[in-house]
Amino acid sequence: MMNRTYRAPVVALVALVLSLLTTPFAHAAARKKAQKAPPKASRQEAKARPSSSRSRGKASAKEERAEQRRERGRAGADKKSRAAQRNERASKNDRRSAREERRASSKDDDRKSGRKLSRRERLAEARREAERRRREEAARRAELARQAAIARALAIARQRAADQALRDETFANISRDDVTGEDLEVRRVAIEALGNHAGTVVVMDPKTGRVHTVVNQDWALRRGFKPCSTIKLVTGLAGLSESVIDPVQTVNVSTGSFRLDLTDSLAYSNNTYFQIVGGNVGFERMMRYARQLGLGEATGINHANESPGRVPLFKTGYAVNHMSSHGDDFEVTPIQLANMAAAISNGGSLLVPHLPRTPEESVDFKTEVRRRLSIPREHLQRLVPGMIGAVSYGTGRGAKDPMQIVAGKTGTCIGQGSWLGLFASYAPVQDPRLAVAVVTRGSGERGRIAAGVAGRIYRALNHRFGNRGVGASLLATEALAPRPKIDPSKAAAISEEDAEANAAVVSEGADASAAAGAPSSTAVGGSDSNVKSVLKPVLIRPTTTTTRPAPTSPTATPVDGRPRRVLTSSP
Structure with a gap:
């Protein structure tokens, strides 16, 4: 029993002693093995050394490709994250919409069940309803804007x-023109002056x-166009001949008000002035002077199929006034405009235009007078300062030539389905040698554009048809010398031709107040209205031959400074 008890400790003690004895030998063997290993490793490094540069290159390429793959992975992860965010937002919106629908349906159920909503619920529902309406209104406005x-x-x-x-029609027509007998230099200059504009030129x-x-x-011979403001030449002559306009009237410029005479009314193309004059002259007399100046009949030029144009058959009331400034229901051809300007320049002879076809016809050319106008020469001359003023400081400044005096009248309106720009003129004033009529068509065309075309023609032909130093000047007297009598700051309010062109042409169907001859104050300058100053120059001495506003005495002027218009009519 005792021997079996002490046998186990003895065995353990013997094992410990043996392990202590064998440990030094194990460590020695490990050290020997470690000492033998380095030479083998060095030989491997020596073998691998020649290919180290290639290995580094391959390693760098692999690293770059690995980096690119990682970048693509990150980009894909970013896209996935953004898509996930969008999906998350969409899901949130869907959940919000679903909640709102459930709330709305619950509210409907509550209403149907008769349960009264709390104050908080009513406010929330009001906010939701306001937001819904706001979104609907925003969507509606966005759709309207689109x-x-x-x-x-x-x-x-x-x-x-x-x-x-x-423009295409213009170029096609020009290519088909019969140029037999024409002055080729004048034609070349006219075509270059017209440029890319759709239009026609008569010289x-x-x-x-x-x-x-x-x-x-x-277009020049076979098409009729609305004359626009060029009809004011007819209205001015009618007013002078019928004593509606005093040919020697003067203008008094004072602070806060001004008056217009015939010269500045022509130069600035003031509509109101000529509407009053035309209304006082009357429709029948207006038609008589228009026909005298060749409107409504063919000129007799030796070209086939000439159009006679057209004159109105009947007008009454305010339609007569508007016709006198805008040329409503008139149709004039450019050759008629050029012939009318020629009649004003030569003292009252309405000629028959003629194009010599042969050299013999050119040598033996004879002037043919259609008729002499039954209009005093001094009345024709009275128009000239206003026509010069239009070129010098008015609506036709584009026609100005520093080497000679040009007289002309612009016109701007909508007619024949497009905007029209017209200009009837002649030069030089002292010794007229050219009469030029221009009509242009298109969305950007205005009277000033047509005047610019004519101005380029005058300047280019100055060496042939400019001043020759002979002939009596129509501006010899101080009374006819053209000069602006209006403050330049007021010119925009007076020049109604461009103002109406920019604001679009007013419809002929006017209301009752317009029928009484009272245009709105905005048409003549808004709060700084010039109605009073426009009317007073027309209200000149009464006559027995025409009906016009009663003369205004100085004591009858209202003390409050407001404009007064008195129109009377009698059989």
Whole structure:
């Protein structure tokens, strides 16, 4: 029993002693093995050394490709994260919409069940309803804005297409013109002056009636156009001949008010002045003077199929006034405009325009007078300062030539389906040698554009048809010398031709107040209205031959400074 008890400790002690004895030998063997290993490793490094550069290159390429893969992975992760964010937002919106729908449905159920909503619930529902209405209104306005933008784009496209069609028609007509007998230099200058504008040009001698050139003969001879403000030449002559306009009237300029005479009314193309004059002259007398000046009948030029134009058959009330400033229901051809300007320049002879076709006809050319106007020469001369003023400081400044005096009248309005720009003129004033009429068509055309075309013609032909130093001047007297009598700051309020062109032409169907001859104050300058100053120069001495506003005495002027208009009519 005792021997079995002490046997186990003895065995453990013997094992410990043996382990202690064998440990040094194990460590020695490990050290020997470690000492033998380095030479083998060094030989491997020596073998691998020649290919180290290639290995580094391959390793760097692998690293770059690995980096690119990591970048693509990160980019893909970013895209996935953004997509997840969008999906999350969409899901949030969907959940919010679902909650709102559930709340709305619950509210509907509550209403149907008759349960009264709390104050908080009512406020929340009111906010939701306001937000819904706001969103609907914003969506509606956005849709309207989108439709308006589309409509504007379509309108611009249509207008550009229409303008291009007019230009194409002009170029085609010019290519078909019969140029036999025309002055080729004058024709070349006229075509260059017209440029890319859709239009027509007539150049003739105002003394003899010899036609130098007709550019775009189809429009110049066979088409009638609304005369626009060029009809004011007819209205002015009628007013002078019927004693509605005093030929020696003067203008008094004072602070806060001004008056217009015939010269500045022509130069600035003031509509109100000529509406009052035309209304006082009357329709029948207006038609008589228009026909005297050649409107409504063919000129007799030796071209086939000439159009006679057209004059109105009947008008009454305010329609007569508006016709006298805008030329409503008139149709004039450019050759008629040039012939009318020639009649004013030569003292009252309405000529028959003629184009010599052969050299013999050119040598033996004879002037043919259609008729002498039954209009005093001094009345024709009384128009000239206003026509010079239009070129010098008014609506036709584009026709100004520093080497000679040009007289002309512009016109701007909508007619024949497009904007029209007209200019009837002659030069030089002292010894007229050229009468030029220009008509242009298109969305951007105005009277000043047509005046610019004529001005380029006058300047280019100055060496042939400019001043020759002979002939009596129509401006010899101080009374006829053209000069602006209006403060330049007031010119914009007086020049109604461009103002109406920019604001669009007013419809002929006027209301009752317009029928009484009372245009709105905004048409003549807003709060700084010049109605009073426009009317007073017309209210000159009464006559028995016409009906016009009663003369205004100085004591009858209202003390409050407001304009007063008194129109009377009698059989």
